[in-house]
Amino acid sequence: MDNLNDVSALTQAEHSEQKEKLIQLRNCIAQLNKADKAVITLYLEKLPYKEISNITGLTENNIAVKIKRIKKKLLTCINKTL
Numbered sequence: 001m002d003n004l005n006d007v008s009a010l011t012q013a014e015h016s017e018q019k020e021k022l023i024q025l026r027n028c029i030a031q032l033n034k035a036d037k038a039v040i041t042l043y044l045e046k047l048p049y050k051e052i053s054n055i056t057g058l059t060e061n062n063i064a065v066k067i068k069r070i071k072k073k074l075l076t077c078i079n080k081t082l
Helices: 002-030 034-044 049-056 060-081
Strands: none
Touching: 002 034, 002 060, 034 049, 034 060, 049 060
């Protein structure tokens, strides 16, 4: 029975950690410029590069490069807050 309580506590701890990471991610996204924020938001909505390209007017290749750079910025931002 104690193991079951430990698992439950661990799950709550993991849930709390996930929630904190999500808050950090949102805060980091908020710091991006408008164009990067738009691109990453569309990407997180699982739109294909072609659709993001059509919406933003950028080429698919440019979208791919931007997403890679934005991910790097977000990772750096999140790691600073940890």
